[in-house]
Amino acid sequence: MTATTPAGSPSGPPPTAPATGAASAAGASASAGGDAGHRPPAGAGPAHTGSAATRAVGWLALASLALLVLYGLVISPADREMDDVVRLMYVHVPSATYLYLGCFITTLASGMWLWKRTPGWDALAETGAEVALVFAFVTLLTGSLWGRPTWGTYWTWDARLTTTAVLTALLVGYLALRRLDVDPDARSTRAAVVGLLLVPNVVIVNRSVEWWRSLHQSATLARIDPTIEGDMLVALMVGFLALGLVFTWLTIHRFRVAWLEQQADRVDLDAALAARRAEAADGDLDSDPHEKVTPA
């Protein structure tokens, strides 16, 4: 795996330090700022999700995707047995890898949020799951396209394909919980419990499905691991690089969107307090018709 995630490092300040009410947020540490040099100073939140670093990552991702097209479709040879279909592998295998990476990020960030309660981890958990879902669809699509010429059917109850399908359902459920319009803190807590159980669930599903299929599966089905060498290996590596950069780019941007959403959602406590106190001073007390005090 060539790409690194910007997310795993729990060091450094958050992109913005929340202005109010959050001694706890001072420790918010799940910054996906990617490049430490481009992290905005604390207190000045980014107004948009891009930065010089992310633009660089974006251009690199585009360039490496072009390189992947070149290597995957032109330079690397067709497989002796699987012919041109093997080229799907250069996308499929890295997608599946980054899918699992995204799930891992969600579980890790959910655990950290439950522990530290700093909003950055919550945003990161959501980011991981959403990016993972994108790669889940890519994995399922390429897997099905692979299956048609290889196995003669778009869908087969291959252990890995089945695991990915169940995992996709788990991700959809998690994100459905995140979409609910309820108290943000309650939602984050519930989502964090589901997110924390994501990887354990995937492990159990994978074990059971592997086991299940191994009891029935005859060896006639070709697996997706042909021996690869030479230009095919290079193409696969380029695939890992290109999709890794895409993963990084998506993660950074999605994290920043989530972070900005949190900031927008966060009322400035001081302003709200001032408004409420002004209400008291204005004598709004007396304007409530339900509450006239009748003289004794």
Next chain:
Amino acid sequence: MEPVVHLRDAVALLGRFPALAGVDLDVERGEIVLLRGPNGAGKTTVLRACAGLVPVVRGEARVLGHDLRRDIRPVRRRVGLLGHATGLFEDLTVADNVTFWGRAYRAGRADIEAALVLPGLATRLRDVPVARLSAGQRRRTSLACLLARRPELWLLDEPHAGLDHDARELVDRLVRQAVAAGATVVMSSHDLDRAEALADRVVELAAGTTVTGRPAGPVERAAPAVTSEPGAAPTAVTSEPDPAPTAVTHVA
């Protein structure tokens, strides 16, 4: 001695809304304090904050000697909250409910039995499912649940609401008995005449803040006897079983 409730500039949020925007409240042991104010003034939130159900995010908040901002759990089982919601299981009978909650709060069998008799619950109601009770009977059942656990701090949110005259009398008598036995009471009520007669002291709330020294407005009582000064006129613990309100700091 440390006050039972000590709030200083306490701020609490409901969602993102500052329901409490700076409340000062001191309640000494054995006092009955009435929270007064219009709808939305924060009376219920003050009571829920004292029970540790709504976190206090700024200011000082100490209840029964524990800092609510650090350590809520030891406080909770020592306070009793009678809220708008009854907290009863519809499918269970009155006796089932009182027994379950009594045992959940670690009450003894004798206390539970006594509580079932006290709030004027007719014996024939014991084995009736709560779903078939009237609002007033549910209220009495909640009151029985509260009695069974013998809280040190009673937090009563509109204890007179939905009750007939006899039941209101009963509430007042139970409150006085509890205070005589060493409990402390903070309450809100819309039955102001009754509540003010019961209370030792009135604290006025407006828009999530305690009102201190407000000029008398058109709807104010003759003397806006609002005390929210710390430790102002604390009543001594009364030992009579059914004392008349001793030190009412306002003129009704």
Next chain:
Amino acid sequence: MWRDATLVAGRDLRVEARSRVTVNQVAPFALLVLILFAFALDPEGPVLERATPGLYWVTVLFSALLAIARSAKLDEADGVRDALRLSALDPAGVFAGKAVAVAAELVALELLLGAGVVVLYGADPAGVGLLVATCAAATAAVATAGTLYGALVSGLRVRETLLPLLLLPVLAPVLIGATRAFDAALGGVPADGWPWCGLLAAFAVLYSVAGALAYGTLLEGS
């Protein structure tokens, strides 16, 4: 904790004894599903017999969803959540008690459905030891995971639709494991079934621990 668990389990079962929702509604529903499966698959042919373990467990899962939703609903009634938070009850004990009550209802359902597949589908119970062990492990797995996810959706407006979406993918391994173990007991080699039993037990242990740890957080965070 065990004292609290007993108290809560007793309460939930008492609610069931008084309201009889499982007896009067969930159990008939489960039998109805068995009958519908027989309509969908030719009852005279070999399909139904081969599919019996799977149909049995799918029916158990769907009925379990109803029982779990019902159990979760008990604790979201007016003021009950506040009262639970104010009480001295150990959240892990509340979780254990609710899971035990759900498990007791599931065992009753499984016995009924077992009789159902014997009578309706002509299943021939064999390998009783494995069947009982599988039922025990699968029941524990469904009850613990279900109680946890029931608490996760409790109080939400969309809980009826969200609970199956969250819970069914999680329970997919339980369905696979229980079905394979039943297959092995009824028609295959019983020795093949025991590893599945182990998987179900491991699942139950994972969710018991997760539920006991998370329940307090979920009770508070609302």
